[in-house]
Amino acid sequence: MPAVRIIDRGCRGCELCVDFCPVKVFERTSDERAAVKRQEDCIGCLSCVYLCPSRCIEVEGVPVLRPFHRIEEHAALIERFLQEKSGTSTLTPADWEEARKDLAARLLALSATVVETIGRGSKAMGRRAGALAATHLPEMYEEAGLDRVLASMKHRFRGAFEFDYSLSGERADLHFHPCGLCQVVEEAGEKVGEAVLCQLFHEYWAGLLTAFVGSQYRCEVPVAGRECRMELKPASAS
Amino acid sequence: MTAKKKVSIEWLSGCSGCELGIVDLHEKLLAVLDEVELVRVPILMDTKDYVKADVGIITGSIRTEHDIHAAQAMRKACDAIVAFGTCPVYGGPHSSAYAHTKEELLDGAFRRNPSTKTSEAPQDVPRLLDGNRPLDSEIAVDVYIPGCPPGAAYIFDGLLSLLRGTDPRIGPRNVCFNCDRKMVKSQQPALRRSFDGSFDPEICFLSQGCICLGSVTLDRCLAPCMKAGVPCFACGGPSEAICLEPQKDVRSEVALRMAQLTKIPAEAVVREIEQQAKTHFAYAMASPVFRQKPTFLLKKWTRTAEGGR
Amino acid sequence: MKRTITIDPVTRIEGHARVEVDLDDGSRVTRTLFKVMDFRGFEVFLKGMQVESMPTITSRICGT
Ligand code: SF4
Ligand code: SF4
Numbered sequence: 206m207p208a209v210r211i212i213d214r215g216c217r218g219c220e221l222c223v224d225f226c227p228v229k230v231f232e233r234t235s236d237e238r239a240a241v242k243r244q245e246d247c248i249g250c251l252s253c254v255y256l257c258p259s260r261c262i263e264v265e266g267v268p269v270l271r272p273f274h275r276i277e278e279h280a281a282l283i284e285r286f287l288q289e290k291s292g293t294s295t296l297t298p299a300d301w302e303e304a305r306k307d308l309a310a311r312l313l314a315l316s317a318t319v320v321e322t323i324g325r326g327s328k329a330m331g332r333r334a335g336a337l338a339a340t341h342l343p344e345m346y347e348e349a350g351l352d353r354v355l356a357s358m359k360h361r362f363r364g365a366f367e368f369d370y371s372l373s374g375e376r377a378d379l380h381f382h383p384c385g386l387c388q389v390v391e392e393a394g395e396k397v398g399e400a401v402l403c404q405l406f407h408e409y410w411a412g413l414l415t416a417f418v419g420s421q422y423r424c425e426v427p428v429a430g431r432e433c434r435m436e437l438k439p440a441s442a443s
Numbered sequence: 444m445t446a447k448k449k450v451s452i453e454w455l456s457g458c459s460g461c462e463l464g465i466v467d468l469h470e471k472l473l474a475v476l477d478e479v480e481l482v483r484v485p486i487l488m489d490t491k492d493y494v495k496a497d498v499g500i501i502t503g504s505i506r507t508e509h510d511i512h513a514a515q516a517m518r519k520a521c522d523a524i525v526a527f528g529t530c531p532v533y534g535g536p537h538s539s540a541y542a543h544t545k546e547e548l549l550d551g552a553f554r555r556n557p558s559t560k561t562s563e564a565p566q567d568v569p570r571l572l573d574g575n576r577p578l579d580s581e582i583a584v585d586v587y588i589p590g591c592p593p594g595a596a597y598i599f600d601g602l603l604s605l606l607r608g609t610d611p612r613i614g615p616r617n618v619c620f621n622c623d624r625k626m627v628k629s630q631q632p633a634l635r636r637s638f639d640g641s642f643d644p645e646i647c648f649l650s651q652g653c654i655c656l657g658s659v660t661l662d663r664c665l666a667p668c669m670k671a672g673v674p675c676f677a678c679g680g681p682s683e684a685i686c687l688e689p690q691k692d693v694r695s696e697v698a699l700r701m702a703q704l705t706k707i708p709a710e711a712v713v714r715e716i717e718q719q720a721k722t723h724f725a726y727a728m729a730s731p732v733f734r735q736k737p738t739f740l741l742k743k744w745t746r747t748a749e750g751g752r
Numbered sequence: 753m754k755r756t757i758t759i760d761p762v763t764r765i766e767g768h769a770r771v772e773v774d775l776d777d778g779s780r781v782t783r784t785l786f787k788v789m790d791f792r793g794f795e796v797f798l799k800g801m802q803v804e805s806m807p808t809i810t811s812r813i814c815g816t
């Protein structure tokens with residue numbers, strides 16, 4: 206059974222836990238604090254733990270979700286920082302494989318939907334996705350030049366899309382070995398490079414670079430398979 | 444009696460407030476000195492060499508070439524390294540230089556500074572690096588004690604646990620934990636600055652419409668500022684949640700709490716924190732904890748703010 | 753004999769400094785240089801911050 210505990214001294218009385226707990230474990234007390242009233246109802250969602258401004262709620266004895274979303278360096282930092290386990294280090298290769306399969310199924314379903322609803326416009330959508338994503342990335346505002354931007358993207362994409370790159374003038378050559386989508390596409394029985402997912406990803410890169418550099422880029426992939434070579438060139442230099 | 448542990452201190456780019464933080468231990472310092480022998484403390488002693496020590500305490504961040512050499516020399520000379528203070532842990536207050544290039548900094552201070560006669564940057568001093576970095580960008584760190592400076596209680600606990608090989612009990616609480624103010628739901632319709640009118644000293648700043656970063660800041664200070672009537676400005680660096688969860692962010696977390704307590708819409712709080720990013724992220728901008736967040740567009744925010752002025 | 757006495761780092765002060773003293777043949781001081789070895793750029797990065805943060809952040813120029 207889960208154990209939910211409020212360290213009273215830290216409770217500031219904001220009632221976030223009272224209002225947000227989906228199963229109403231907490232109640233307001235007469236002295237304007239929160240108290241645990243129905244701990245047996247706790248479903249272990251841990252909403253309260255992070256909502257609490259003081260971080261004074263402890264929930265124990267619940268299976269914690271596997272934290273695939275965490276950035277490893279940060280988890281490691283927190284572990285050294287607080288001498289507490291963050292959960293990330295307990296993820297096994299089998300966990301990751303399960304997550305990969307799950308994601309692959311979603312990606313394939315997504316690409317099928319894109320083709321179904323947008324049809325031939327899907328390339329333009331990939332591009333638009335890249336342009337949109339760029340405005341949400343710090344690289345967009347660093348004014349660092351293509352080399353620094355790509356180095357930073359390489360770090361951001363590590364683990365999923367491992368690549369090397371070389372630059373000649375305005376042109377960037379990316380070399381994936383292999384790209385994270387390769388296995389997904391192969392397992393679906395499609396041809397690497399021609400699959401919708403691949404095409405979306407290529408156009409996504411063209412969109413990214415167009416946004417980063419500020420002028421139109423296009424993307425060609427002359428070699429696709431276990432290794433892919435992606436050429437990103439300014440549209441003007443045809 | 445077991446031999447006293449040797450402790451060596453070195454400072455990088457910082458303000459020496461952390462050294463004074465150690466002095467803030469007052470009588471407790473005697474308890475620490477019972478167990479340690481200080482072998483190198485630039486602020487107190489004349490030892491210039493990097494002598495061998497069990498524990499090396501480093502304050503300040505990596506900002507100049509000297510800092511790199513000093514950090515590496517300390518790593519070689521000491522068995523354990525403590526990153527002491529917000530500077531070595533997150534970059535510290537001069538993290539804000541992130542919004543500028545190195546040349547802009549040198550121009551403003553030396554080459555085109557209206558209040559001095561110099562016209563060139565100093566020569567024959569350690570080279571300024573391109574950016575300001577936390578200590579662990581250069582060497583491995585064993586113990587982190589953030590805080591600007593860390594509170595005496597945390598220093599005491601952190602140091603003694605290291606010396607005795609026990610687990611520190613410093614914990615993951617946020618600043619609000621030790622703040623005496625009460626969070627109450629109010630009808631406050633809009634944001635206020637801390638100089639706008641008077642504030643009730645018993646009530647949380649958020650309830651009164653003033654941005655306070657206590658709920659997104661790790662407590663390493665025992666919350667002195669609110670007791671002195673100043674909202675927390677996050678000098679101790681981001682909370683556990685912000686460090687650990689990529690989707691959690693200073694803006695959204697403070698906005699969520701403010702929207703709960705007042706009638707101020709969350710978007711207004713998010714917008715304000717973005718527009719005043721230089722103020723609200725001042726102490727930890729240099730840290731990868733923020734840089735690697737896909738939502739951290741500091742350059743965009745500071746530029747928009749400056750362009751709009 | 754001309755020589756230069758260098759004290760680096762200067763200890764028991766707050767911050768990083770080097771002192772260079774040049775002496776001439778008669779051991780008289782001809783030049784003394786006090787060099788401040790660190791630089792953080794407060795002059796520039798404080799611009800654009802809110803005025804109410806000035807008392808707290810400027811006290812970190814030299815913390816006491
Ligand atoms: S969220 Fe935390 S501070 Fe707020 S009422 Fe609950 S226990 Fe108290
Ligand atoms: S938000 Fe600030 S004023 Fe409110 S409880 Fe937390 S530290 Fe205190």
Ligand code: SF4
Pocket residue numbers: 591618657660663664665666667668669674675676677678679680
């Ligand atoms: S309350 Fe906030 S600003 Fe004040 S010392 Fe603590 S972390 Fe720093």
